[in-house]
Amino acid sequence: MARVATVRAAVAVAALLLAVRSAAPNDLPVPHTDVWAPLSALAPTAPPPGLHLESVSSYSFSGGDNIAVYGRPGDVLHGRLVSALYHASAEWAGAQPHGGRPLRGGPAEAEIGGTAPHRWITWPVRPFGATEPVFYGVLGRGLSDGELIRAANALVQNGPRPTIGSEGVPRDLRPLASGGMGLWEMSPTAGTTLTWSDRRSGAKLALTLVRHTPRTEALMGALSPGTPRLMRGVPGAAGPPPFAESYDRTPTARVWREKDTLAVLHAEGVPEEDVDALVKSLREVNARGLARIRATVTAYPARKLLDPGLRLAASGRTATGVWAMGVKEREDDVQVSLRSVGGDYTFSEDFDADPDDLRDAIAIVGGVGFSPNRHAPVGAVRSDVASLKIERQPGRRPSTVALGPPSVPGGRRWFAIAEGVDPFSAVFIAYDAKGHILGRMTIF
Structure with missing residues (x-):
C-alpha cells in the first residue's frame, strides 16, 4: 500500500x-x-x-x-x-x-x-x-x-x-x-x-x-x-x-x-x-x-588543530595566532598537514613527501604563498642537524628556526615559517653540533 x-x-x-x-x-x-x-x-x-x-x-x-x-x-x-x-x-x-x-x-x-x-x-x-x-x-x-x-x-x-x-x-x-x-x-x-x-x-x-x-x-x-x-x-x-x-x-x-x-x-x-x-x-x-x-586566540591548543592520526611534529605562536604541523610517516610516504587559526593569514594545507627526498640535510616539502615575496615554507632537517638558520632576508638579521622534536623513524625534525619569508632571497643553512655547515638551500 x-x-x-x-x-x-x-x-x-x-x-x-x-x-x-x-x-x-x-x-x-x-x-x-x-x-x-x-x-x-x-x-x-x-x-x-x-x-x-x-x-x-x-x-x-x-x-x-x-x-x-x-x-x-x-x-x-x-x-x-x-x-x-x-x-x-x-x-x-x-x-x-x-x-x-x-x-x-x-x-x-x-x-x-x-x-x-x-x-x-x-x-x-x-x-x-x-x-x-x-x-x-x-x-x-x-x-x-x-x-x-x-x-x-x-x-x-x-x-x-x-x-x-x-x-x-x-x-x-x-x-x-x-x-x-x-x-x-x-x-x-x-x-x-x-x-x-x-x-x-x-x-x-x-x-x-x-x-x-x-x-x-x-x-x-x-x-x-x-x-x-x-x-x-x-x-x-x-x-x-x-x-x-x-x-x-x-x-x-x-x-x-x-x-x-x-x-x-x-x-x-x-x-x-x-x-x-x-x-x-x-x-x-x-x-x-x-x-x-580576540587576543585569547593565541591560547588555542596546537594539538587540537590536527586531525586524529597525525603526530604533532612542530608548532608555534605568532603575535595573533597559533599554527601546528602534523605528520604521518610511513616507509613509502610521508603525509604533512599545516593548520593555523588567527594571525594575518590562516591556512589549511596538506603535502605529500617521498622519504628519499628527506635524506638531505634540509628538505622543503611544500609551503603556502601569501604574496609573490612572502612564502611560508614547510620542511624537515636530517637527524644530525643541530640548528637551522635563515639568512639574506632583506631588512632582517639572520634568525634561528625553531625545530620540532625528533621523529621516529629517521630522527628527522620538522619546521614551518608561519610568518613567511622572501622565497627568492632566503637562504637556509643547516649546522651540526660543532657549528659545521651541513647544507644550504633556497626555496626558488
Missing part, C-alpha cells in the same frame, strides 16, 4: 509540473538588502565547554550565494517563506544539498528534499561559456510540495540574482528582501563573527552578529531554524537549519533579535544544552572588550 501511495503521489507531482511548466514567469521585483556590521557586539562570559576561540572577524565583502525572499512582513522567523536560490560551484556534485530525490518532470536534474518545515528543490545549470557550473533552486518553509514546485517552475534566472515570477509566489506572501548569503553556513556578507572550535573532533560554533533591519531579518529568516523559542526574553527560532542533511553531523542553529543587533548562531558537534548555555551567558561588549577576547 505504501508503494501505491508513493506512485500516486509521484503522478500527482508530475501532473502539477506539466500544468505549470508552460506558464511564462512575470518577474516580481525584490528590494536589494545591504548588510552592515552591528553597532554593538555580544560575547559569552566563557567559551563553550571543550571549545577554543579560533577567530573574531569583522568583515564586509561582496558576493556570496544570492537569495530573494518572499514572506509575511513581521513574521519572517516563524511564518511561511519561499526563497529563490543561486549558488556557484566548481564541483556541482559536491555542492548540491544532500538527501534529495529526483523530481521527475521538473527542471533537468532537479531534486527535491528537506525535512519539515523546510523543503527545497535544486537543479544544476551550466551556462554557455561559464567557467563553473551553478545551481538554482527554491527553499520553502511551511509550504506544500505543490507550492514549492510552482515556485520552482516560475523561477527567473536573472544571472546570480534569481527571482520568482508572480504566478509562483503564494498569494499570502510578498517580496521582502534579496542579497548575498552563505547558504550552508547561514552567514551574511557582513558582520562580526566569533568562532569557537575543536578542530581535532570537528566540533564548531559560530556566532554572527549583524545590524538589524527588517530586510536583514528577512534574509536570515529564510535560513533560520523552524522551531519558535523564547531566547533572552525575545522570540527567536531554534533547531536544525535548512540543508541540515548536508552535514556530517546534525547542526543546530539559533536566530533572534537583540536591541539593534540580529544574532545568528550555527553549531556542529556541540550539545544543545551547551548552545543554550552560551546564548544565556552572552553580554554586550565594547570594542576594547572585543579586542581582549
Whole structure:
C-alpha cells in the first residue's frame, strides 16, 4: 500500500509540473538588502565547554550565494517563506544539498528534499561559456510540495540574482528582501563573527552578529531554524537549519533579535544544552572588550588543530595566532598537514613527501604563498642537524628556526615559517653540533 501511495503521489507531482511548466514567469521585483556590521557586539562570559576561540572577524565583502525572499512582513522567523536560490560551484556534485530525490518532470536534474518545515528543490545549470557550473533552486518553509514546485517552475534566472515570477509566489506572501548569503553556513556578507572550535573532533560554533533591519531579518529568516523559542526574553527560532542533511553531523542553529543587533548562531558537534548555555551567558561588549577576547586566540591548543592520526611534529605562536604541523610517516610516504587559526593569514594545507627526498640535510616539502615575496615554507632537517638558520632576508638579521622534536623513524625534525619569508632571497643553512655547515638551500 505504501508503494501505491508513493506512485500516486509521484503522478500527482508530475501532473502539477506539466500544468505549470508552460506558464511564462512575470518577474516580481525584490528590494536589494545591504548588510552592515552591528553597532554593538555580544560575547559569552566563557567559551563553550571543550571549545577554543579560533577567530573574531569583522568583515564586509561582496558576493556570496544570492537569495530573494518572499514572506509575511513581521513574521519572517516563524511564518511561511519561499526563497529563490543561486549558488556557484566548481564541483556541482559536491555542492548540491544532500538527501534529495529526483523530481521527475521538473527542471533537468532537479531534486527535491528537506525535512519539515523546510523543503527545497535544486537543479544544476551550466551556462554557455561559464567557467563553473551553478545551481538554482527554491527553499520553502511551511509550504506544500505543490507550492514549492510552482515556485520552482516560475523561477527567473536573472544571472546570480534569481527571482520568482508572480504566478509562483503564494498569494499570502510578498517580496521582502534579496542579497548575498552563505547558504550552508547561514552567514551574511557582513558582520562580526566569533568562532569557537575543536578542530581535532570537528566540533564548531559560530556566532554572527549583524545590524538589524527588517530586510536583514528577512534574509536570515529564510535560513533560520523552524522551531519558535523564547531566547533572552525575545522570540527567536531554534533547531536544525535548512540543508541540515548536508552535514556530517546534525547542526543546530539559533536566530533572534537583540536591541539593534540580529544574532545568528550555527553549531556542529556541540550539545544543545551547551548552545543554550552560551546564548544565556552572552553580554554586550565594547570594542576594547572585543579586542581582549580576540587576543585569547593565541591560547588555542596546537594539538587540537590536527586531525586524529597525525603526530604533532612542530608548532608555534605568532603575535595573533597559533599554527601546528602534523605528520604521518610511513616507509613509502610521508603525509604533512599545516593548520593555523588567527594571525594575518590562516591556512589549511596538506603535502605529500617521498622519504628519499628527506635524506638531505634540509628538505622543503611544500609551503603556502601569501604574496609573490612572502612564502611560508614547510620542511624537515636530517637527524644530525643541530640548528637551522635563515639568512639574506632583506631588512632582517639572520634568525634561528625553531625545530620540532625528533621523529621516529629517521630522527628527522620538522619546521614551518608561519610568518613567511622572501622565497627568492632566503637562504637556509643547516649546522651540526660543532657549528659545521651541513647544507644550504633556497626555496626558488
